[in-house]
Amino acid sequence: MADALTQGIPVVALETSILGQGLPPPHNLKAARACEAAIREEGGAPATVAVLDGRLRVGLSDAELERIAAGSVKVSTRDLGPAMARGSAGATTVAATMRAAAMAGIRFLATGGIGGIHRGHPEDQSADLVELARSPVAVFCAGAKIILDLRLTVERLESLGIPVLGYGCDEFPAFYSRHSGCPVSARVDGSAEAARTLGAAWDTGVRGIVVAIPPPAELEGAEEMARRAVADERDLAGADVTPRLLARMAELSGGRSLDLNIDLVVNNARVAAQVARAFLAA
Ligand code: PSU
Ligand code: MN
Numbered sequence: 001m002a003d004a005l006t007q008g009i010p011v012v013a014l015e016t017s018i019l020g021q022g023l024p025p026p027h028n029l030k031a032a033r034a035c036e037a038a039i040r041e042e043g044g045a046p047a048t049v050a051v052l053d054g055r056l057r058v059g060l061s062d063a064e065l066e067r068i069a070a071g072s073v074k075v076s077t078r079d080l081g082p083a084m085a086r087g088s089a090g091a092t093t094v095a096a097t098m099r100a101a102a103m104a105g106i107r108f109l110a111t112g113g114i115g116g117i118h119r120g121h122p123e124d125q126s127a128d129l130v131e132l133a134r135s136p137v138a139v140f141c142a143g144a145k146i147i148l149d150l151r152l153t154v155e156r157l158e159s160l161g162i163p164v165l166g167y168g169c170d171e172f173p174a175f176y177s178r179h180s181g182c183p184v185s186a187r188v189d190g191s192a193e194a195a196r197t198l199g200a201a202w203d204t205g206v207r208g209i210v211v212a213i214p215p216p217a218e219l220e221g222a223e224e225m226a227r228r229a230v231a232d233e234r235d236l237a238g239a240d241v242t243p244r245l246l247a248r249m250a251e252l253s254g255g256r257s258l259d260l261n262i263d264l265v266v267n268n269a270r271v272a273a274q275v276a277r278a279f280l281a282a
Helices: 002-006 017-022 027-041 062-070 077-086 094-104 127-132 150-159 190-203 222-232 238-252 256-281
Strands: 011-014 045-052 055-058 073-075 090-092 108-110 121-125 138-141 164-167 186-188 209-212
Touching: 011 027, 011 094, 011 256, 017 027, 017 062, 017 073, 017 090, 017 238, 027 045, 027 062, 027 256, 045 062, 045 077, 045 094, 055 077, 055 094, 073 077, 077 090, 077 094, 077 127, 090 094, 094 108, 094 127, 094 138, 108 256, 127 150, 138 256, 150 164, 164 190, 186 190, 190 209, 190 256, 209 256, 222 238, 238 256
Parallel strands: 011 045, 011 108, 073 090, 108 138, 138 209, 164 186, 164 209
Antiparallel strands: 045 055, 045 090
């Protein structure tokens, strides 16, 4: 992976919270492996991030992916130090993965959806938002997690001065749907324009950038299911909220949300690699 960076191969960082907590087995490993494969198919090098054996690791073997899937704690930016000191197996969120990527000199990161501001609990705000203001990494996603308040999340991204680029779209995607009713801050069409725009934005001193990619398919009734999931699980708090709500979405959709979740995260990884390649070529 370090060789890839110096040899001008596009490197894309991948988070592992989706592997450790976000998706149930066997979907989690299937998604992680398919993301790595998609990046390689585009001529890139995947750099999957996790805490293992007391170290913050950038680039994992397949056996190490399995270790994270077998049991790991969710690690956001503030949890990195404690997880390393304790020797825990840690699955990194977007925030922690951005921090690791920035430390390694990687500018591109792919995930399913970023964290944001929770519905009905506006005090629950993901550290992903603050980290985007801090680390110079482009985060390729299908918007934010479906269970969040997208309007408040988009407002906060604006307040923090974080560009939200719509990849071939004018609306911020709603994870399982192209439509959220919330506008992006700028539209880009294709990998060359995306790469040019990222470079120009970074030149102005902007740090994190969201590249929002519509999902490859629509999950009918996703918004209604998200509402029901949030209503059913309204007493949850903290880091457990996402895994519980996504499990409820899977129940309500008869498993369809899981298949689309895999497809969209793999699509995001592929686009990230294409844009990374265009960025290096420019
Ligand atoms: N999107 C998903 N599943 C997930 C996540 C996002 O579809 O599991 C993870 C990401 O790693 C994201 C994290 O960074 O949830 C945000 O968690 P929190 O709200 O606790 O910061
Ligand atoms: Mn949260």
